[in-house]
Amino acid sequence: MNLATISFAYLKARRLNTLLNILLLALGVATIVLLLLATTQLDQRMRRDAQGIDLVIGAKGSPMQVILSSIYHLDVPTGNIPYKQALEISKHRMVKKAMPLALGDSYKGARIVGTTHDYLTHYDAKFASGKRWEKVLEVVIGAEVAARTGLKLGDKFHGSHGLGDAGDAHEAHPYVVAGVLARSGTVLDRLVICSVESVWAMHADHHEIKDINDIANQMKEEEKEYTALLIQYASPIAAAMLPRYVNNNSAMQAASPAYETARLFSIIGVGVDVLRGFALVLVFSAGLSVFIALYNALNERRYDLAVMRTLGARPRTLMLLLLFEGLLLALIGGVLGIALGHGLTEVLGHALKAAQQVSVTGWIWVQTEWWVLALAAGVGVLAALIPAWRAYRTDIAGTLARG
Amino acid sequence: MFSVRQLAHAYDGKDVLRVDAWQAEQGAQWLMLGPSGSGKTTLLHVLAGILRPSAGQVTVADQDMMALSPSALDRFRGKHIGIVLQRLHLIDSLTVLNNLLLAQYLAGEAQDAARVCEVLASLDLDDKAHAHPHELSHGQAQRVAVARAVVNKPKLLLADEPTSNLDDARCVQVLDLLLAQAHACGATLVIATHDQRIKSRVPNHYELTGVAA
Structure with a gap:
């Protein structure tokens, strides 16, 4: 009591x-x-998805849309950017690291992202099975994609055009799963990731290319496109200079993830x-x-x-x-x-x-x-x-x- | 024992109680008699230490009640004074057992389930320990009220009109109960009543005549 x-x-x-x-x-x-x-x-x-990305360069349009589409993979991209200009920016002395993204296709709602191995390293990706892609058409899939679609190591699948479910399938070239990522809690979980060339290869028919394994050399420079470029600054000064440089000297636009997410x-x-x-x-x-x-x-x-x-x-x-x-x-x-x-x-x-x-x-x-x-x-x-x-x-x- | 001297109490500027002197030996059994409105309840409350009189001296078990601080008086009341109220006022949210344990807890005594069971057994209530008061008959509830009043072995046991509204047989039972329980713990017993039936059973009588206007 x-x-x-x-x-x-x-x-x-x-x-x-x-x-x-x-x-x-x-x-x-x-x-x-x-x-x-x-x-x-x-x-x-x-915050985690945007960590280490100081600037995103994409096609002109809503800067928030650029951020949402290329960092978080939530919105549709504003358009594509020319390969040559992107390359030029990548080599700028204020840029420490530049990761290209080629978007536009998807598999059962999961976006297919063409990029470089840097992208995996950036998010500190760990493999549950398999390894990184080495050849064209090899992909690495996120943990959630694997769980939802049932894709396993070595499985083949056809990507479809567009980011929705309804796009036409790219019947000619099946992707093959080279690796499955461990769950990381980042955006990688729900992506299908491969080389930029693999994404280009899907549309190779438009460019009359016979051997897609050599697509990087066979495509004409002016036909190559990225969707966006994820940039890490070389120095803090770049924050003041680089966005203005991009916006004034190219047909592209620079968007700051910090500013847009705050907004x-x-x-x-x-x-x-x-x-x-x-x-x-x-x-x-x-x-x-x-x-x-x-x-x-x-x-x-x-x-x-x-x-x-x-x-x-x-x-x-x-x-x-x-x-x-x-x-x-x-x-x-x-x-x-x-x-x-x-x-x-x-x-x-x-x-x-x-x-x-x-x-x-x-x-x-x-x-x-x-x-x-x-x-x-x-x-x-x-x-x-x-x-x-x-x-x-x-x-x-x-x-x-x-x- | 207790003693009261030169006691007076006024309420709203009106005298409601006057007692010149009243003294009782430890263990003695008293009836406090008087017509309604003569101040029986008021005097009982003064003896219980729940009402401070306007003037006078009250001593219970060698303790000058007027000298105690309010919180010391609460403690003293819990330990040494047991009260059986006219309308019992058992706490209905608690079981019989817990009503008795509550008396020990609030008095600052150790909670002794053995003592509680002993008291319940002496009142023939062992099987009602886990019942709630509303499940009891009036007679049972009255015995629980007595049990609660004696569980801390008080020096002074007070009862307010315990036999009113009872038939003759029950009246005798309740009186026997109070006398026996007071005797068992050596308590001085004061029963405030206007019930003429019990006059012959209790040796000492104190007559309140009321305050002359």
Whole structure:
């Protein structure tokens, strides 16, 4: 017998009311946790995917579209850039590393990315089986692509034109899987990666090329194209010079991942803020509901409180009892809400996975969640404050004399 | 034992209680008699230490009640005074067992399940330990209230109108119970009542006449 067991007994005695309050609080907390987990992971993933890429050079158009299509592989590209100009930029003295991307085809919704081995190294790719591509038409597939399509080492498949599902298949040249990547949590998970030449080879028929293994030499310079160039600066000064140089001296445009993702987050942020506000309203209405419940219960419990005083309870014991009840309610609601939030995030993660979007999981713990729990506890104690004060002031003799 | 001297209490500027002197030996058994409105409940509350009188001296078990700080008085009441209220007021959210353990906990005593069982057994309630008060008959509930009052072995046991609304047979039972339990823990017993049926059973009577207007 202690304050906790007494509080618990009272909560149990008012089962329905207790359940309602816990549910209200849990829903509010769950919404906050869901937002927290989703935005944290989105932010983390986007940061990781863009890490080490200082600038993206693509065809003219929306700079955000350039970033979304070439770093995150979410949007369609703005167009292609000429090989010669890209090569020129790659050799610029302010460029430390330049990774070309050739996009445009896909396999069952997974994008086929023509690039160099640098791209794998950049994301620190580990192989689950097989190895890097060496020849034209050899590909490496991401872990999620492997899981979803069932492709294995040595399997052959036909890419289809376009980034959707509906494009015409490139029947002439099947790709062959040379390697399967281990899951990394990066964008690589959902890509099919090969050499630029392999992507060019798909369209070799347009250029009347007989031996696709030698395509790099047989294609005319002016027919070669990239979609984008991922750039790492050689020095910080490049940040001030290179984008302007590209925008002024070529038909291409330079987009900064840092700037565009910040802009994207500020747009998403409005929606997140609205949802978070809604969640806070839920939490505080839960607090109000707890307050009303405890306040009403005081009336039914005035004899109980008076009797406890006759049994030796000090006024502050009764105050603590009420505060404890609020706290207990809040903690149960808070813990339940956090569990619910994780569950919902996991469900959301599965929905996003089906939609080929950024992967999100509910099975992580974010430090901020302690603060969410503290918020719930605070609301519970706050709600119990006035009832606790009234319990403190219980007039024993007066109450007992009346009944 | 207890003693009361020059006691007066006013409520809303009106005198509701006046006691010149009343003294009882440890273990003595008293009836406090008087018509309704004579201040029986008020005097009982003063003896219980839940009401501080406007004036006078109250000593219970050699302790000057007026000299205690509010929180020391709470502690003293929990340890040394047992009260059986007229309307019992058992805590319905807790089981019978827990109602008794609560009395030990709130008095700051060690929670002694063996003592609780012993008291319940002496009142023939062993099989009701895990029942909730609303599942008990009135007679059983009254015995639980007595058990709760004596579980800490008080020096002073107070009962407020324990026999009103009871038929003759039950009246005798309850009185026997109180006398026996008070005797068992050596407590001084004070029963506030206007029930004429029990006058012959208790040797000492204190008559409250009310405050002359």
